Amino acid sequence: MRKWWLTLFFLLFMVIVAGCDAMQQPRPYVPKADMQSEAALVMQGKLMETREVIREAAIGVEAVVFRSGFLRAPLTQTGSGYVFYEDENYYYALTNHHVVDRGSHPRAEYTVTLFYRDGANPSVSAELLFKDDAYDLAVLRFAKGTHTIPVRDISTRLNAPLKAGEMLLAVGNPSGINMIVTFGEFLSITTIESVAFPVIFHSVMIFSGHSGGALTDLDGNLVGINAWGNSTDNSSGLAVPLAKIMEFLENHDFIVNYFETTHTDENEMSLHPD
Incomplete structure (x- = not known):
């Protein structure tokens, strides 16, 4: 009888130990490279989605x-x-x-x-x-005729200043190639000769023909209108900030129903690091 109880005790002890070992098993190791690849795929999907928008x-x-x-x-x-x-x-x-x-x-x-x-x-x-x-x-x-164009509220980023390194996209028609979308980062708010207000300096590739096209954030919200490229290379560009676009429209009495009658103060368009 005593031997039987010892056997039962030993079996229960082994079950408990096995259960504890199972609970303490580490999670499967995910290589860092795979995690980076997954993040890259997510970003690629977001860029493609915004490109179409x-x-x-x-x-x-x-x-x-x-x-x-x-x-x-x-x-x-x-x-x-x-x-x-x-x-x-x-x-x-x-x-x-x-x-x-x-x-x-x-x-x-x-x-x-x-x-x-x-x-x-x-x-x-x-x-x-x-x-x-x-x-x-x-x-x-x-x-409008029979044409249908989705129109977005351009005032969304009016009171949300750009941040250092924030990803931006540009759309335009350079050299007769339609609907080219390029992307880069917000670099700073800067001043340039012959322009009386600070402009957006970014690393989005801009070519001849991009002039007048939209500069947007990663969600497709307008942040500026591209106006000037780099005379030495195409790896950066300059854009009219959204606050100045709104000011321009107000100066010409073009106030539409989703616009606020006040716009961001120019000082609020300065560089805001994370």
Whole structure:
């Protein structure tokens, strides 16, 4: 009888020890490289998602300037634009002043090109509503017709300053290649010659033809309009900050229903490190 109890006690002891060992087993080791690969895949997915979002409101802009003088051929200027507002009959798009400016020439005609995922690229006649060389900004409008363009609230980042190293995306139509999206980082708020206000300095690759296109955050929210590239290389660019875009619109009495009547103070657009 005593032997039987000893045997039972020994078996229970082994079960308890085995259970404790099982609970103390370490989690499977995940190599650091695999964790980094997973994070990279998540970021890649986010970039692809945002790329499609910002493409939806991006347009191509063409200005045909009829020059003064006998038998002088028209001058064609091209760039990019970003649809930021709509009403019952029209879409409204931001672009750069230097893309649409006709200078001292008598007239210009404007056309915008829309880009759809099915490959259709219809061109639509547009009207220049107002422009301002001091901001290097302009607003075009064009008839909605049967076209459908998703319009996002551009005021989302108005009171959320950019942070050092924050990822940014740019969309534009450089060298006749449509809907190119590039990405990089916010570097700083800086000043440049001939511009009276601080501008966004970033490491997003900018090419000729990006002028007037949107600069957005990783969620596709507008933070600026690209206006100037680097004269020595394409690895950085400069953009008009969102606060100045809003100021430009207000100066021309263009206040739409989702805009706040006050905008971020310029000092709040300074560099904010993490």
